[in-house]
Amino acid sequence: MIFDPVYFIFVMPAFLLSMYASFLTKSRFNKYAKVAASSGLTGAQAAYQMLRKENLNDVAIERVQGFLSDHYDPRARVLRLSPQVHDGKSLSAVGVACHEAGHALQHATGYKPLGLRSTLVPATTFTSKLSMPLLMVGAFMSAAPAGQSLMIIGALLLSVSVLFTLVTLPVEWDASARAKKVLVRDGIVSPAQEADAAAVLNAAFLTYLAAAISAVMTLLYWLYRSGLIGGRR
Numbered sequence: 001m002i003f004d005p006v007y008f009i010f011v012m013p014a015f016l017l018s019m020y021a022s023f024l025t026k027s028r029f030n031k032y033a034k035v036a037a038s039s040g041l042t043g044a045q046a047a048y049q050m051l052r053k054e055n056l057n058d059v060a061i062e063r064v065q066g067f068l069s070d071h072y073d074p075r076a077r078v079l080r081l082s083p084q085v086h087d088g089k090s091l092s093a094v095g096v097a098c099h100e101a102g103h104a105l106q107h108a109t110g111y112k113p114l115g116l117r118s119t120l121v122p123a124t125t126f127t128s129k130l131s132m133p134l135l136m137v138g139a140f141m142s143a144a145p146a147g148q149s150l151m152i153i154g155a156l157l158l159s160v161s162v163l164f165t166l167v168t169l170p171v172e173w174d175a176s177a178r179a180k181k182v183l184v185r186d187g188i189v190s191p192a193q194e195a196d197a198a199a200v201l202n203a204a205f206l207t208y209l210a211a212a213i214s215a216v217m218t219l220l221y222w223l224y225r226s227g228l229i230g231g232r233r
Contacts, residue, residue, distance in 0.1 A: 010221035014214035038190035043097030072103035102175030131157035151226035
């Protein structure tokens with residue numbers, strides 16, 4: 001594909017935001033990883049307490065390798081926590097662990113955006129493998145009608161991934177809101193530590209917001225290149 005400066009006009013602001021969000025998340029996690037939660041609970045213990053108080057007794061908690069590899073697997077009903085979170089007794093550890101426990105609560109209560117995101121996973125996995133090759137080939141052949149057609153098809157496939165990132169936003173925000181609600185209420189952190197624990201969760205959400213903006217701007221660029229917006233032919 002010929003160098004197109006317009007691509008950077010569309011994507012560069014979102015790329016810079018993503019870099020900032022990643023930096024902020026890691027720096028805040030590392031900062032508050034040095035601050036002990038007032039309860040003295042580990043991340044795994046905090047998540048366990050949160051789940052049991054919500055009468056959710058069938059979710060397992062496992063220790064997995066990888067920095068910030070924490071996630072909830074709805075198919076296996078397992079909360080998988082990285083060593084830093086599983087074993088850590090810091091504000092970062094209990095905040096992240098309770099956020100992931102929030103996803104388990106979403107699953108148990110039938111939170112619709114989570115169900116929609118899970119439904120989109122197979123389609124997103126499939127379309128993400130095809131969209132960029134079609135877009136790149138279409139851009140290379142842009143002088144021909146077939147090139148524009150390939151870009152349009154690629155953009156339509158890319159839109160599935162964009163939808164996935166947009167649906168992820170309320171899912172992640174709600175999980176953090178659930179975590180923030182219980183951290184002080186259940187004595188996991190003290191009232192004085194509430195704002196600091198929330199800062200970790202807010203920084204993590206910014207990474208999802210940046211990813212969504214980046215995905216949207218990338219899609220808009222390819223719609224522009226294909227001529228569907230902006231009148232470019």
